[in-house]
Amino acid sequence: MSAATGSDRTQPVTESRARRLRFLTDSTALIFLVLLALVAVFALVRPDAFASVNNVRNIFIGAATLLVIAVGMTFVIVSAGIDLSVGSVLVFSSVISIKVMTALGNQGWPVAIAGVAAGMAAGLAWGLLNGVLIAKARIPALIVTLGTLGAALGLAQIITGGVNLRGVPVELTEALGFGRVAGIPWLVVVAAVVTAIGIVVLRFTRFGRYTYAVGSNPEAARRAGVKVERHLIKVYALTGMLSGLAGVMSLARFSSTNIGGHLTDNLQAIAAVVIGGTSLFGGIGTVFGTVVGVFIPSVLQNGFVILRVQPFWQEVAVGVVLIAAVYIDQIKRRARERL
Amino acid sequence: MAVAADPPILALRGVSKRFGAVRALTRVDLDLQAGEVVALVGDNGAGKSTLIKSVAGIHPFDEGEVRFDGEPVRITHPKDAADLGIEVVYQDLALADNLDVVQNMYLGRERHKALGVLDEESMERSARETMTALAVTTLGSVRQVVAGLSGGQRQSVAVAKAVMWNSRVVILDEPTAALGVAQTHQVLQLVRRLGDRGLAVLLVSHNLHDVFEVADRIAVLRLGQKVADLRADATSQQEVVEAITAGELADAAGTEVDAS
Ligand SMILES: Nc1ncnc2c1ncn2[C@@H]1O[C@H](COP(=O)(O)OP(=O)(O)OP(=O)(O)O)[C@@H](O)[C@H]1O
Ligand SMILES: [Mg+2]
Numbered sequence: 001m002s003a004a005t006g007s008d009r010t011q012p013v014t015e016s017r018a019r020r021l022r023f024l025t026d027s028t029a030l031i032f033l034v035l036l037a038l039v040a041v042f043a044l045v046r047p048d049a050f051a052s053v054n055n056v057r058n059i060f061i062g063a064a065t066l067l068v069i070a071v072g073m074t075f076v077i078v079s080a081g082i083d084l085s086v087g088s089v090l091v092f093s094s095v096i097s098i099k100v101m102t103a104l105g106n107q108g109w110p111v112a113i114a115g116v117a118a119g120m121a122a123g124l125a126w127g128l129l130n131g132v133l134i135a136k137a138r139i140p141a142l143i144v145t146l147g148t149l150g151a152a153l154g155l156a157q158i159i160t161g162g163v164n165l166r167g168v169p170v171e172l173t174e175a176l177g178f179g180r181v182a183g184i185p186w187l188v189v190v191a192a193v194v195t196a197i198g199i200v201v202l203r204f205t206r207f208g209r210y211t212y213a214v215g216s217n218p219e220a221a222r223r224a225g226v227k228v229e230r231h232l233i234k235v236y237a238l239t240g241m242l243s244g245l246a247g248v249m250s251l252a253r254f255s256s257t258n259i260g261g262h263l264t265d266n267l268q269a270i271a272a273v274v275i276g277g278t279s280l281f282g283g284i285g286t287v288f289g290t291v292v293g294v295f296i297p298s299v300l301q302n303g304f305v306i307l308r309v310q311p312f313w314q315e316v317a318v319g320v321v322l323i324a325a326v327y328i329d330q331i332k333r334r335a336r337e338r339l
Numbered sequence: 340m341a342v343a344a345d346p347p348i349l350a351l352r353g354v355s356k357r358f359g360a361v362r363a364l365t366r367v368d369l370d371l372q373a374g375e376v377v378a379l380v381g382d383n384g385a386g387k388s389t390l391i392k393s394v395a396g397i398h399p400f401d402e403g404e405v406r407f408d409g410e411p412v413r414i415t416h417p418k419d420a421a422d423l424g425i426e427v428v429y430q431d432l433a434l435a436d437n438l439d440v441v442q443n444m445y446l447g448r449e450r451h452k453a454l455g456v457l458d459e460e461s462m463e464r465s466a467r468e469t470m471t472a473l474a475v476t477t478l479g480s481v482r483q484v485v486a487g488l489s490g491g492q493r494q495s496v497a498v499a500k501a502v503m504w505n506s507r508v509v510i511l512d513e514p515t516a517a518l519g520v521a522q523t524h525q526v527l528q529l530v531r532r533l534g535d536r537g538l539a540v541l542l543v544s545h546n547l548h549d550v551f552e553v554a555d556r557i558a559v560l561r562l563g564q565k566v567a568d569l570r571a572d573a574t575s576q577q578e579v580v581e582a583i584t585a586g587e588l589a590d591a592a593g594t595e596v597d598a599s
Contacts (some may be wrong), residue, residue: 206449216435224447283399283437
């Protein structure tokens, strides 16, 4: 054993290290190039408007909440699941958050922090419910989260009477909503931190490894001693909690709930994840790809507005990119199965 | 009572298993010694898979005793078997296709560095050492995704995964069933090396040619009973075939319920 270890020292690098260097593989690399190309084109055509600090900041702020949700969605889809409830959970969480802050008097940091915690806890609760129904009751994820999509939004409207609530503590709007550190908006910092943690967890930790394993072959994972049900519950709980965080971010940004404004968040998040190279069949995907998948639509939208292209073209373009991404995934799977 | 100097690692004594009216196993005795490859043969429905699954803790025996290193043990859950060092390679292998060889071998037992970060390099090195020790040379990179491997390579990975964990008993359910000639030969050599490394190996197979190539001993099941237990070098294919098809059953009353 020790002799073998000794001889191993002559080997320069393990493949792990080499593998880490080519982290931009196949479809993710391709889609990243697409994003770079888009940025390059818009920046060349309208350097004044597109490449300005203000505009870049706007793109990032606009993408921040969706990015937080999409990081959670990446874990869900890598585990071979789906979560349609994220937008509704976001809305519900923001309602709970503002209710708690209102009950505590709408001002001061302690109140704001309580509101953040309440929003995240509300999201976590929905995520746990999703996870238990999917993993323990074995109801398909599509159905469970379609159900909680309706239920969470319905309850949010019952609680609010269908009108948007105001009354976010100024501390929260001024810091998280508009504040900046070193010129970077806090919303973007939060989204970046969540993304960085997501990348590390999915790629370098046991939690991430189990997520791939469960999405790849749950039976293999089970036989290897992975507690598959419990892991799935954790994955949905994580996504619920991130949706709750996104709800708080949205509150801080708009100083108000936005009950009708998140109806397509789920589809946008799923699209971003899939565009980023994550396979809907599970077992394959990266958070980095999801980041790219979030920014392609927002850069397109922003660029089209600046170029005065009808903004509806953005939706057409995103649709095309989405279908292309899934098609590439299919081709890869078929090629692999022929081996 | 004095026990012989070297008790078998795993000993089954009078084990039985019923599924409703079907007697899948009736009072079977079986010993697995260290360093010995035992083949378990028998016709379809003879009870081979049932025996494996009971030893693996998937469904415990109804009656009889299981001894490990001479001590009576209860195996009622897969974890019990794993804790004893009993590893099973099922026919479907159950590898995670999207993970690479190292990730599959360490699935569920990953090594860590600080802060819960996986220690990929140490896992890769040991995985390679295991492959080298088992003389698995056909694999190429241990960092390729399992989906791209051939049947024989996948089998090798599953076997290596099973023997990595200081296991003492390795049970293989038809490891060569889906393989071509060359790959069958490689896998059988691998099975033989497990025995040579001092493991107790139980090999389930329908292929008598394979069985005679690697086994030290051949146990024959027929209708849930063990009808023969032969040394491979002291028997013939013909004798084994006779036992499989017409081996004498101890208790005719017990076999009335025929799974037909
Ligand atoms: N879970 C079960 N429920 C009911 N009957 C079962 C179950 N598992 C096995 N049996 C029965 O027990 C008997 C032995 O089956 P077993 O699968 O052990 O046979 P085998 O020797 O592995 O056959 P094969 O060579 O076809 O794999 C058969 O009659 C089978 O129908
Ligand atoms: Mg069988």
